[in-house]
Amino acid sequence: MKYISEFRRQDLAKLLAQTIAQTVDPKHHYRLMEFCGGHTHAIFRYGVQDLMPSNVEFIHGPGCPVCVLPIGRIDNAIQLVERHDVILCTYADLMRVPATGRTNLLKAKAAGGDIRMVYSTQDVLKIARDNPHRQVVFFAIGFETTTPASAVAIKVAQAEGLTNFSVFCNHVLTPSAMQAILDAPEPVAIDAFLGPSHVSSVIGSKPYETFADHYAKPIVIAGFEPLDVMQSALMLIRQINEGRHEVENEYSRAVTRDGNLKAQGLVNEVFERRPQFEWRGLGLIPNSALKLKAEYAAFDAERRFEMPAIQASEVKGCECPAILRGAKKPKDCKLLGTVCTPENPMGSCMVSSEGACAAYWSYGRLRENN
Amino acid sequence: MCLALPAQIQIIHADTGMATVSVDNIKVEVSLALVDDVQVGDYVLVHVGYALNKINEDEAIKTLALFAEAGLTTTP
Amino acid sequence: MSMKPYTSKLDLSTGNVDLSHGGGGRAMAQLIDELFIKHFDNDLLRQGNDQAMFTTKAGRLVISTDGHVISPLFFPGGDIGSLAVYGTVNDVAMSGAKPLYLAAGFILEEGLPLADLERIVISMATASHTTGTPIVTGDTKVVERGKGDGVFITTTGIGLVPERVNISSNRARPGYSILINGSIGDHGIAIMAGRENLQFGTSIVSDSAALNTLVEVMVAAAPADIYCLRDPTRGGLATTLNELAQQSGVGMLIDEASIPMKPEVKAACEILGLDPLYVANEGKLVCICSASATDRLLAIMRQHPLGQDAMKIGVVIEDKHRLVQMTTAFGGRRIVDWPVGEQLPRIC
Numbered sequence: 001m002k003y004i005s006e007f008r009r010q011d012l013a014k015l016l017a018q019t020i021a022q023t024v025d026p027k028h029h030y031r032l033m034e035f036c037g038g039h040t041h042a043i044f045r046y047g048v049q050d051l052m053p054s055n056v057e058f059i060h061g062p063g064c065p066v067c068v069l070p071i072g073r074i075d076n077a078i079q080l081v082e083r084h085d086v087i088l089c090t091y092a093d094l095m096r097v098p099a100t101g102r103t104n105l106l107k108a109k110a111a112g113g114d115i116r117m118v119y120s121t122q123d124v125l126k127i128a129r130d131n132p133h134r135q136v137v138f139f140a141i142g143f144e145t146t147t148p149a150s151a152v153a154i155k156v157a158q159a160e161g162l163t164n165f166s167v168f169c170n171h172v173l174t175p176s177a178m179q180a181i182l183d184a185p186e187p188v189a190i191d192a193f194l195g196p197s198h199v200s201s202v203i204g205s206k207p208y209e210t211f212a213d214h215y216a217k218p219i220v221i222a223g224f225e226p227l228d229v230m231q232s233a234l235m236l237i238r239q240i241n242e243g244r245h246e247v248e249n250e251y252s253r254a255v256t257r258d259g260n261l262k263a264q265g266l267v268n269e270v271f272e273r274r275p276q277f278e279w280r281g282l283g284l285i286p287n288s289a290l291k292l293k294a295e296y297a298a299f300d301a302e303r304r305f306e307m308p309a310i311q312a313s314e315v316k317g318c319e320c321p322a323i324l325r326g327a328k329k330p331k332d333c334k335l336l337g338t339v340c341t342p343e344n345p346m347g348s349c350m351v352s353s354e355g356a357c358a359a360y361w362s363y364g365r366l367r368e369n370n
Numbered sequence: 371m372c373l374a375l376p377a378q379i380q381i382i383h384a385d386t387g388m389a390t391v392s393v394d395n396i397k398v399e400v401s402l403a404l405v406d407d408v409q410v411g412d413y414v415l416v417h418v419g420y421a422l423n424k425i426n427e428d429e430a431i432k433t434l435a436l437f438a439e440a441g442l443t444t445t446p
Numbered sequence: 447m448s449m450k451p452y453t454s455k456l457d458l459s460t461g462n463v464d465l466s467h468g469g470g471g472r473a474m475a476q477l478i479d480e481l482f483i484k485h486f487d488n489d490l491l492r493q494g495n496d497q498a499m500f501t502t503k504a505g506r507l508v509i510s511t512d513g514h515v516i517s518p519l520f521f522p523g524g525d526i527g528s529l530a531v532y533g534t535v536n537d538v539a540m541s542g543a544k545p546l547y548l549a550a551g552f553i554l555e556e557g558l559p560l561a562d563l564e565r566i567v568i569s570m571a572t573a574s575h576t577t578g579t580p581i582v583t584g585d586t587k588v589v590e591r592g593k594g595d596g597v598f599i600t601t602t603g604i605g606l607v608p609e610r611v612n613i614s615s616n617r618a619r620p621g622y623s624i625l626i627n628g629s630i631g632d633h634g635i636a637i638m639a640g641r642e643n644l645q646f647g648t649s650i651v652s653d654s655a656a657l658n659t660l661v662e663v664m665v666a667a668a669p670a671d672i673y674c675l676r677d678p679t680r681g682g683l684a685t686t687l688n689e690l691a692q693q694s695g696v697g698m699l700i701d702e703a704s705i706p707m708k709p710e711v712k713a714a715c716e717i718l719g720l721d722p723l724y725v726a727n728e729g730k731l732v733c734i735c736s737a738s739a740t741d742r743l744l745a746i747m748r749q750h751p752l753g754q755d756a757m758k759i760g761v762v763i764e765d766k767h768r769l770v771q772m773t774t775a776f777g778g779r780r781i782v783d784w785p786v787g788e789q790l791p792r793i794c
Contacts, residue, residue, distance in 0.1 A: 001393055010775060046776040234440070254426070260423055
């Protein structure tokens with residue numbers, strides 16, 4: 001697999017591990033936040049932590065759109081199916097995310113809801129074309145990587161005059177979340193960021209420049225393969241050692257400074273910012289999510305159907321908010337592994353395999369057991 | 371989020387704006403709506419059925435060289 | 447055979463299953479005669495009773511049953527018919543037993559084309575002949591359209607366990623070896639490729655196969671050195687290893703680099719965001735054996751067509767947490783946990 005296998009080579013991993021071991025200052029504890037769930041996944045799945053010195057700590061950030069989706073939005077989607085008899089289409093990742101009252105989309109489907117898993121917005125368009133007498137709603141989630149696919153679908157639906165297709169938009173914005181973490185009133189326990197891979201391939205590396213500057217935090221845009229993660233960690237460690245705080249790009253094979261201008265153009269044409277949006281675990285963040293512009297109101301599920309804002313409550317004792325900010329680790333949470341497990345997730349960090357707690361529980365709890 | 375995979379363009383279907391891409395011998399159909407100037411043989415990042423970006427071969431080689439360089443500085 | 451009282455032959459080219467085929471009348475008798483008995487034909491079935499009577503050598507018998515539901519009914523490398531035979535033959539064989547006889551129960555959905563049913567029955571008959579396990583009794587029911595998925599098949603098998611063989615999922619002990627007979631994930635990926643919205647232009651076929659002859663040579667070669675056998679079907683290798691670790695009260699340490707996997711399966715898993723360790727197999731077995739018998743068993747397995755790629759993939763270790771761990775091909779270590787429900791493709 002070209003561009004995949006080369007970035008997982010064990011021999012190179014050993015070389016990188018040696019260099020990292022020689023580069024770290026033994027007196028310094030390095031706290032690196034990987035923003036994306038993709039990095040979290042790679043770190044645990046490949047066992048990257050085993051190759052890193054003990055004073056380099058990965059802090060798992062909020063970059064999993066499934067994890068940060070507020071419960072109320074899932075409740076909304078389930079109500080859509082129950083009250084309006086729509087065909088609800090969504091990516092499989094959302095199927096098991098818990099809604100209020102211990103239900104989820106899988107259970108709503110079992111109860112008779114017409115809920116379909118899709119791999120692409122093109123599948124949704126096909127379902128809409130094939131079912132002209134039913135309303136088809138795409139439950140859209142994702143960061144900047146996934147948003148362009150929704151924008152294309154809306155443009156196609158408009159061009160084809162599809163009147164039974166709409167989007168329940170939950171697309172969120174990465175830089176706003178990073179800013180929210182850095183602006184938190186309590187001290188931020190993060191030295192540097194591994195920047196998003198595929199989000200950056202769309203938005204480019206430029207949007208991070210103000211962060212690096214204003215908050216004096218080094219950022220390295222890092223690919224999702226394990227060697228990318230190690231190389232990016234090395235670049236961050238060097239910046240920290242040298243007192244630099246710049247945006248560097250390790251993932252230059254897929255990320256440029258400007259990003260994908262065509263995709264950005266499509267997104268800007270169809271979507272605009274919401275004044276604020278709730279992130280599960282992080283709370284309300286200004287300018288952190290998108291909605292459809294008025295010109296595309298016909299394709300906006302929130303305007304087509306009655307969808308009241310639902311304020312769902314989080315479980316008491318859940319440490320997800322602190323974990324998402326890097327202030328606590330999954331193992332610091334009393335619920336972890338007792339009442340909160342991947343089978344029965346309580347907080348946002350457990351709901352997807354990329355969430356900090358789920359990844360830690362499924363792949364990483366080994367260390368504390370020994 | 372954002373699982374995206376490098377795949378090679380095998381066939382471009384100009385009439386539909388789609389392309390057949392492959393990862394090893396596995397072929398899938400993806401939309402080219404988000405990319406310009408791609409040709410058969412190019413590698414693109416595929417995400418949720420769309421080609422997201424072209425992979426820059428020169429940059430990939432440079433990055434791989436960085437990993438190897440790491441070794442050069444440590445092995446005597 | 448005597449003259450049948452049917453006015454016309456079963457319309458196998460354009461006919462469909464209807465409710466009368468399950469009603470107990472002539473239509474049902476005709477379906478049984480012209481389809482099931484015709485293809486499954488054997489002395490015990492021809493007794494024509496609601497049960498089959500046979501004598502067997504005294505000894506330890508095993509019995510196993512398995513319901514088969516699969517969509518699509520026909521997939522690259524097999525179909526529900528052969529799968530229903532192999533699945534139960536394998537479950538019986540995983541005790542070390544030689545499978546003897548099968549029983550089959552069919553739940554047909556109204557509207558199923560008789561041509562499809564015939565294809566499935568012929569496939570079952572062939573599988574039953576090649577595995578040497580006759581289908582000696584059966585049952586047919588028809589449910590209304592919309593209440594089934596074409597056809598569901600339940601098969602039950604019995605088998606005889608050879609002397610000295612004592613295989614059970616609670617017998618794994620630290621130091622034992624973990625073997626597998628070949629590449630993982632072929633079946634699950636072939637099924638997904640067969641589904642509507644995923645077109646893989648490739649040739650991944652299911653590994654669906656009967657493992658009884660492989661087990662036969664293995665237990666003959668090392669009857670007292672094989673402690674556990676299990677076929678990693680639903681939930682894949684990861685689930686099977688966790689089950690064995692749990693039931694035996696041990697841990698396991700496997701080595702990712704030694705697990706056989708076809709490049710196409712690896713690539714398909716990357717595209718779908720699946721972990722191949724959790725993808726289903728239908729022609730694989732995991733064997734836990736003594737360290738001393740490892741090389742001998744591997745050599746025997748590799749001489750068998752279904753064991754050519756057999757590998758030792760890990761060892762049983764002591765672990766009060768009963769975790770399955772894996773040394774990754776990248777050089778790290780991780781837990782291989784129980785799956786959370788069915789594995790869903792991820793985009794995240």
